[in-house]
Amino acid sequence: MLDRRIWGVLLFFILLATPLLLKYAGVYGWISPLFWRHLPRVSVSKRGEGTSEKLAQLQVQILRFKEILAQFRQLRVVLSSRREVISAQVVWVFSPSPFEKKLYISAGEREGVRLHSAVLVGKQVVGRVEMVYSHLARVALLGSFKISVRNRRTRQTFILQGEAVGKLVSKHLQFDADVREGDVLVATGWEGCFPPGALVGRVKSVQGRAKVFLRVEVEPFHSLTDFSEVFVLPPISAQVGAE
Secondary structure: OHHHHHHHHHHHHHHHHHHHHHHHHHHHHHHHHHHHHHHHHHHHHHHHHHHHHHHHHHHHHHHHHHHHHHHHHHHHHHHOOOOOOEEEEEEEEEEEEOOEEEEEEOOOHHHOOOOOOEEEEOOEEEEEEEEEOOOOEEEEEOOOOOEEEEEOOOOOEEEEEEEEOOEEEEEEEEOOOOOOOOOEEEEOOOOOOOOOOOEEEEEEEEEOOOOOEEEEEEEEOOOOOOOOEEEEEOOOOOOOOOO
16 A cells, blocks of 8 residues: 555656656757857857967067067177177268268277278178278278178188179179079178178179179178168278278
8 A cells, every 4th residue: 555655656746747857858958059069169269369369469579589689699790709899870971973882980099990890780791991080980881892701501702892882793703603693691701800790792693604704793781871870890900901
């Protein structure tokens, strides 16, 4: 008798709970796919937005780091010469002839500038001091004098001479010399004034492969008039650069 009563009670509760279970199961079965499918999308979307912002910030930081690194490398080239570095302002730019351009800088003998001192903008050679006054110096720009250079790619060395301001050429390389357009040329420092490794220019054109000697045209890395401040490095010895 007791067993029948127990089974009766259990059957009553089962019949009472069945509609609720069916309703819950139906609602849950309808909502569950939407919920679980939407949840990853929301999290991935938010994660993607956060990642994009972090990437943008990282790119800005990388650009700043590259700028700082470039400035550091420029100063390292200058300071590696172990010579006094003199900072000067460009006072005046003038052209004594259509093919020549010179400038005056705000540092002279009193500031430590010497004849044939190298003049650089960062790590790039722009000229050489040709006249020194008490507090001024006159600078001959690239293209006004000869300079010994090294091809960074092949390590080959040769002499560049100027044809005009900003136009450097080599006329004595043999026709089979390994030189190409785009090759980077740096100073050798053999003259005793330019720091070894300072940038001079990039090969613009190579002509005369069918002749005995090549004609290699080089353009300076830096515009020879688009700057207002320079670094001056006195020469290693008192008498250098005489041509």
